[in-house]
Amino acid sequence: MTPLEHALVALGRELELPPAPDLVPAVRARLESRRSRRPLVLALAAAGLLALAAALAVPQARSTILRFFHLGGVTIERVETLPPAQERPLAQGLGRLLPVSQAQLKVNFEPLLPPEIHHVYVDDGAVLALLREHGKTVLLTEFGSSFYEKKILGGQTRVDQIRVGGDYGLWVAGARHVFRMPSHAPRMAGNVLIWTHGDVTLRLEGPLTQAEAVRLALRTTQ
Amino acid sequence: MEGRPLQETELVERARRGDARAYEEIVRMHQGIAFRTAYLVAGNAADAEEAAQDGFVKAWRALGRFRKGAPFRPWLLQIVANEARNRRRSAGRYAGLALRAATDDVSGDAAPSPEAALLAGEDRTRLLDAVNQLPEDARLVVSCRYLLGLSEEETAVALGVRVGTVKSRTARALDRLREAL
Known part of the structure; x- marks a missing residue:
């Protein structure tokens, strides 16, 4: 080896590379998800067919809704053209900020939160929390009632069925989509992880990768 | 040094037969080098993590095509490097590495090599x-x-x-x- 090659080897030892994450849990979850995807796909397809039949019964929806399915309290529609929606910051219009102990009294489920969260917002039966993850702002929303929010996607938004630990989830990413909650004007949303844990539907929105979102989700429900 | 390749060969064989536990051991064994390779190709940690994760999932699916007895690590790294390249290309980024030295001076009490x-x-x-x-x-x-x-x-x-x-x-x-x- 020449002195230059020795110097490169030494440089390699002194570079600050990010710490390698533990990939085993995520890979395990994805392999398990692939093994059990068939029943999930069938379940989603069945739910989708029922919902699509209902949607087709409404004449004005016939030409616009391309696909339609539920997960927990979330309904997702695939449409040809997105409806108008506002661009609003994640932190805007979140409701009342309360200590977690008080918030629990105002909703019909037990909120699941990362340990560092001591205050949450309560809005229309949902619990919301703003988190900082990898320097990015992320909005965690949870609700216990069914059919609580709706997501409307165009053709450029991807929906992947994934596993979040032992729970099923959907990863919605790619082009921004329209997000609707009761009592709120529709707004545009970015990458979202939706999953259910027991009777609670959880939703993480923010500029995270799928791997980052799943890690945060696992920390929320563990 | 003979223990490790033998153990890996056995794990790969078990994984080829569908043993997910054996494959988890393989992931644990190679995740560090897989992530570092992906990081050097993709240029950022988030893409590197996804590329490494996708690489392991794709490698699992492709185990049936893995040549018995061949070294596993380079085969895996090829899949991971491809995933990392795809991410870098799809994101339209130039391949500039975000490498930086850990410290300005060599630290520690030991004499430098x-x-x-x-x-x-x-x-x-x-x-x-x-x-x-x-x-x-x-x-x-x-x-x-x-x-x-x-x-x-x-x-x-x-x-x-x-x-x-x-x-x-x-x-x-x-x-x-x-x-x-």
Whole structure:
């Protein structure tokens, strides 16, 4: 080896590379998800067919809704053209900020939160929390009632069925989509992880990768 | 040193037969080098993590096509490197590495190794700058060979080129670095 090659080897030892994450849990979850995807796909397809039949019964929806399915309290529609929606910051219009102990009294489920969260917002039966993850702002929303929010996607938004630990989830990413909650004007949303844990539907929105979102989700429900 | 390859061969065989637990051991064994390879190709940690994760999932699905008895690590790194390249291309980023030195000075009480002694202060910074300014092909081959410590054969499989190409690219890259320094 020449002195230059020795110097490169030494440089390699002194570079600050990010710490390698533990990939085993995520890979395990994805392999398990692939093994059990068939029943999930069938379940989603069945739910989708029922919902699509209902949607087709409404004449004005016939030409616009391309696909339609539920997960927990979330309904997702695939449409040809997105409806108008506002661009609003994640932190805007979140409701009342309360200590977690008080918030629990105002909703019909037990909120699941990362340990560092001591205050949450309560809005229309949902619990919301703003988190900082990898320097990015992320909005965690949870609700216990069914059919609580709706997501409307165009053709450029991807929906992947994934596993979040032992729970099923959907990863919605790619082009921004329209997000609707009761009592709120529709707004545009970015990458979202939706999953259910027991009777609670959880939703993480923010500029995270799928791997980052799943890690945060696992920390929320563990 | 014979224990590890034998153990890996057995784990790969078990994984080929559908043993997910054996595959988890393989993931644990190679996740560090897989992530570092993906990071050097993709240039950022988030893409690297996804590329490494996707690489392991794709490798699991492709185990049926893995040649029995062949070294597993370069085969895996080729899949991971492809995933990392796809991410970098789809994101439209230039292949500039975000490498930086951990510290300005060699720390610790132990005497620096002969290699480290070659690399004090400004020399290290200049060498790092020179590596970062290499064309992509040259930078990747230097990264795999020297920064990750892969053999020529492993580098060839990971980058999807012939061993001869690795040799010639390495020689050209070293010439460029000498000129830059």
